[in-house]
Amino acid sequence: MITDYIGNTPMVRIMSYDKNELFVKLEGNNVFGSAKDRAALYVLTNLLNRKVITKEDTIIESSSGNMGIALAAVGKQMGLKIKIVIDQSISKINKSLIKSFGAELIEATEADSNGSYLKSRLKIVQDYLAIHEHVYWFNQYGNDLVREAYRETLGKEILRNVPDVEYIFVAVSSGGTIGGIAEAAKSYREDIKVIAVDVEGSKLYEPSTKSIKHFTGIGSSVESHNFKSADIDDHIIVSEIESIKGLDELLQNEQIFLGESSGCVYMGAKKYLDVHNIKGAKCVFVSHDRGERYFEMIQNLKELYHLH
Ligand SMILES: Cc1ncc(COP(=O)(O)O)c(C=O)c1O
Structure with a gap:
């Protein structure tokens, strides 16, 4: 593989x-192009092995590019459903790569006062978690497993x-x-x-x-x-x-x-x-x-x- x-x-x-x-x-x-391949592979394998997630779950993450690509590709290989929250600053190539690997994209459109979309991307993730079951937030910003990876x-x-x-x-x-x-x-x-x-x-x-x-x-x-x-x-x-x-x-x-x-x-x-x-x-x-x-x-x- x-x-x-x-x-x-x-x-x-x-x-x-x-x-x-x-x-x-x-x-x-790395095979999908960045250091993020390592975190995607390590964390998803760990979560599946410990049965924290199953193949029925959806993994959601906010990403400006590399983590989105890595999760989409690794997730596809593992048979997981992946949703990536992006914003307008994403490059055309990253956007189409994530889509080609079969992940679903959700686009944040509201910039904060700094012109950054990070906060609005994270709000979309929170709103999604609040109304859907069987969803795991990968959360590269706060997940200890990412540092462990x-x-x-x-x-x-x-x-x-x-x-x-x-x-x-x-x-x-x-x-x-x-x-x-x-x-x-x-x-x-x-x-x-x-x-x-x-x-x-x-x-x-x-x-x-x-x-x-x-x-x-x-x-x-x-x-x-x-x-x-x-x-x-x-x-x-x-x-x-x-x-x-x-x-x-x-x-x-x-x-x-x-x-x-x-x-x-x-x-x-x-x-x-x-x-x-x-x-x-x-x-x-x-x-x-x-x-x-x-x-x-x-x-x-x-x-x-x-x-x-
Ligand atoms: C190209 C690139 N450089 C540096 C970083 C920073 O890595 P980290 O988010 O682990 O601090 C990232 C994270 O997405 C990245 O994509």
Whole structure:
């Protein structure tokens, strides 16, 4: 089965930067295209095995893209009914992929005062749960199983790939990925530093920011349970312009074509090493997915920011 091939993604040594060694974990090599494949497979398998859900149940989730695709694909393979709550910011390709895997889409149309749809997507989920039975909310923002999934899969894999890693850089949104990686890292060696990378315009570390965020996947307008539970040592913020330049750098220097949040976390790692004058360290950054899903968006942003 295709889901047997989720995980065991490449860990590539990309370069030395100011005497630091930099490795990238290429999560876009997962079979449905992102790190979220791991959480979908791990959590749904766990729930079915423990009979918390059965094949008669519907799984609902709010997602801007990768989690929706992963749940739709993994759920289809497991014979589960999947409903994904999306909003207008979703790309055409993500929308049609989710549909093609047979999931049902519900579209949130009301933006909040920040222009974000997250709160209205979550309200749709709550309203649905209130009137329907046999529905399970996957809830990547608050489900402890999501952190457990990343601890047991991605976290342990990073430590097997680079056992003497000193810094791990991870993009944040719901906080599930970084939370699980931090749990694995801290129980392996307490001195491993786990650094969150966020994009300008996200409210996780700068709640009163007025910057506009165009990137999807990374950043959030609300601090979730999984984010608050994550044992994060420090953070760094990167602008969209810097992130796009990072994507070009990776393409030109390493021939690796990644998505928006990966450009952000790559530049975040370099910036953090500079700001803290760190030299000779072994560093891993996690790339959540690949570049194809964002191609059009990045071209539009290059025009907006005059980056041609
Ligand atoms: C491309 C991308 N990067 C980063 C993240 C952040 O991961 P998390 O929500 O686990 O914090 C996501 C989450 O959807 C994502 O899709």
